Amino acid sequence: MVKKRLVVVMMVVFLLVVGGVALKNSSQGGKITSKGEVVGVINIDGPITGSSTTDIMGTGGVSALDIMEKIKTARQRPDIKAVVIRINSPGGTAAASQEIAEELDKLRKEGKPVVTSMGDMCASGGYWLACSTDYIMANGGTLTGSIGVIMQIANLEELYRKLGIEMETIKSGKHKDIGSSSRALTEEERKLLQDLIDDSYNQFLEQVKKGRKGKISEEELLKIADGRIFSGRQALELGLVDGLGNYYDAIRQAEKMAGIKEGTAQVEILNQPDFWSRLGLSRVKIDNILFQDKWIEMR
Amino acid sequence: MSFTEIVYGVLFQPVNTFRYLKEARPLGLSLLIWAAVIILSVVIGQGEAYVNNEIKSLGLPLQVAGMLNWVVGLFSFIMLFVMAGIYSLLADIIYGRNNAKGLLVCLALASLPGVLGSALSYVLALAGIKWLGMLFSLAAGMWVIVLQILALREALELTTSGALLIYFIPFIVLFIFALLLIVLIGIAGYSSFNAVGG
Numbered sequence: 001m002v003k004k005r006l007v008v009v010m011m012v013v014f015l016l017v018v019g020g021v022a023l024k025n026s027s028q029g030g031k032i033t034s035k036g037e038v039v040g041v042i043n044i045d046g047p048i049t050g051s052s053t054t055d056i057m058g059t060g061g062v063s064a065l066d067i068m069e070k071i072k073t074a075r076q077r078p079d080i081k082a083v084v085i086r087i088n089s090p091g092g093t094a095a096a097s098q099e100i101a102e103e104l105d106k107l108r109k110e111g112k113p114v115v116t117s118m119g120d121m122c123a124s125g126g127y128w129l130a131c132s133t134d135y136i137m138a139n140g141g142t143l144t145g146s147i148g149v150i151m152q153i154a155n156l157e158e159l160y161r162k163l164g165i166e167m168e169t170i171k172s173g174k175h176k177d178i179g180s181s182s183r184a185l186t187e188e189e190r191k192l193l194q195d196l197i198d199d200s201y202n203q204f205l206e207q208v209k210k211g212r213k214g215k216i217s218e219e220e221l222l223k224i225a226d227g228r229i230f231s232g233r234q235a236l237e238l239g240l241v242d243g244l245g246n247y248y249d250a251i252r253q254a255e256k257m258a259g260i261k262e263g264t265a266q267v268e269i270l271n272q273p274d275f276w277s278r279l280g281l282s283r284v285k286i287d288n289i290l291f292q293d294k295w296i297e298m299r
Numbered sequence: 300m301s302f303t304e305i306v307y308g309v310l311f312q313p314v315n316t317f318r319y320l321k322e323a324r325p326l327g328l329s330l331l332i333w334a335a336v337i338i339l340s341v342v343i344g345q346g347e348a349y350v351n352n353e354i355k356s357l358g359l360p361l362q363v364a365g366m367l368n369w370v371v372g373l374f375s376f377i378m379l380f381v382m383a384g385i386y387s388l389l390a391d392i393i394y395g396r397n398n399a400k401g402l403l404v405c406l407a408l409a410s411l412p413g414v415l416g417s418a419l420s421y422v423l424a425l426a427g428i429k430w431l432g433m434l435f436s437l438a439a440g441m442w443v444i445v446l447q448i449l450a451l452r453e454a455l456e457l458t459t460s461g462a463l464l465i466y467f468i469p470f471i472v473l474f475i476f477a478l479l480l481i482v483l484i485g486i487a488g489y490s491s492f493n494a495v496g497g
Contacts, residue, residue, distance in 0.1 A: 011306070014418065019343055
């Protein structure tokens with residue numbers, strides 16, 4: 001009887017201890033298994049938006065809030081010594097890119113080097129982010145650049161007329177329906193919006209100037225900052241990127257910059273692609289470049 | 300029998316213990332043990348998934364993966380009643396034997412080795428010996444199947460071959476249904492392909 005009781009008690013204690021450890025482990029997101037020096041990887045895969053949530057199919061782009069949260073995690077975790085930002089994005093909204101870039105700057109101020117690894121495309125808002133990293137690594141065939149800001153408004157006045165739709169507008173001020181699809185822009189409105197775009201563009205230029213200081217002259221930058229895109233190789237020649245190489249080269253670069261012995265760091269992807277992305281439902285497609293449903297975009 | 304004797308008995312003297320349980324039918328105690336087993340299994344399974352990066356490889360958001368674990372746990376709880384009902388019905392139809400409550404008690408307790416397997420597997424995964432953990436999990440799974448068949452045999456007073464037959468009938472039926480479904484989908488796909496092709 002004593003033997004039976006001993007066996008059962010030992011078993012129950014064992015199960016409770018293991019259960020407790022498992023609970024602690026899973027509530028810490030598996031950190032318990034992390035040993036040594038870590039290079040954190042943050043994937044930015046898709047159009048960058050300021051929205052805090054993506055739609056149910058995960059097709060709403062990359063949420064700035066999610067990315068900032070991961071950057072904050074990288075800043076707070078002492079085992080993460082460097083971060084690689086893997087960007088595969090045609091761009092996004094100005095404010096979202098700005099927010100993420102500011103968070104990257106804070107991370108760098110903590111003394112953690114940040115390396116950009118460009119995928120198929122790292123244009124516009126994606127390049128804005130890259131300018132807030134210490135080293136930019138592109139593939140020879142990466143499409144990058146597109147330094148510029150765009151706003152497109154469809155004028156559907158004629159279509160509405162053909163369909164017999166007449167839009168009634170009641171507004172509190174003369175510019176409240178600026179950008180309405182039911183009429184053409186007035187000259188005054190066009191100027192207002194142009195000023196807005198110019199201001200966003202200037203902010204973009206300042207960001208590139210700050211990020212690429214000493215690597216490209218202001219004069220050279222102004223010549224090419226007209227929205228055109230470049231291959232990775234062209235971008236290297238112009239000084240828009242620091243080196244050519246793939247994702248693993250970027251990891252090695254991050255190790256080197258953090259003073260970690262080559263090939264010894266653990267690589268931890270801080271934001272895994274979601275379930276729907278894995279089913280191919282939110283991949284960056286070339287037609288996503290025509291990302292037209294946002295107010296101000298950088299592409 | 301006390302709690303200690305029941306737990307020890309199910310693991311190391313299952314035949315005699317199941318014989319006792321089918322008569323005594325301590326439903327409350329067995330369901331309590333079953334619930335504890337399910338909760339511990341879910342918690343340990345979640346921890347193990349982190350260690351083995353299973354959640355990451357599935358790409359599920361952590362909250363969804365965690366919720367899914369609990370849904371699976373709840374589903375197992377419901378499945379216990381479904382299993383006991385189906386087995387009892389089958390035994391009644393085929394052999395004229397019926398002891399649903401006794402069978403429910405025995406089946407609930409037959410799952411005990413499963414949680415031991417999960418716990419050992421988790422400890423070994425933490426120690427970096429995942430393959431050994433998987434072997435233990437597999438062994439525990441086999442142990443549970445053997446105990447479930449013994450539970451059927453003892454609770455319904457069947458022969459071993461009778462218990463085996465009853466145990467596997469639902470799986471065979473499910474397999475046939477799945478096969479039929481695949482064939483039907485295939486036929487439907489082929490027909491629509493022909494229709495499109497003209």
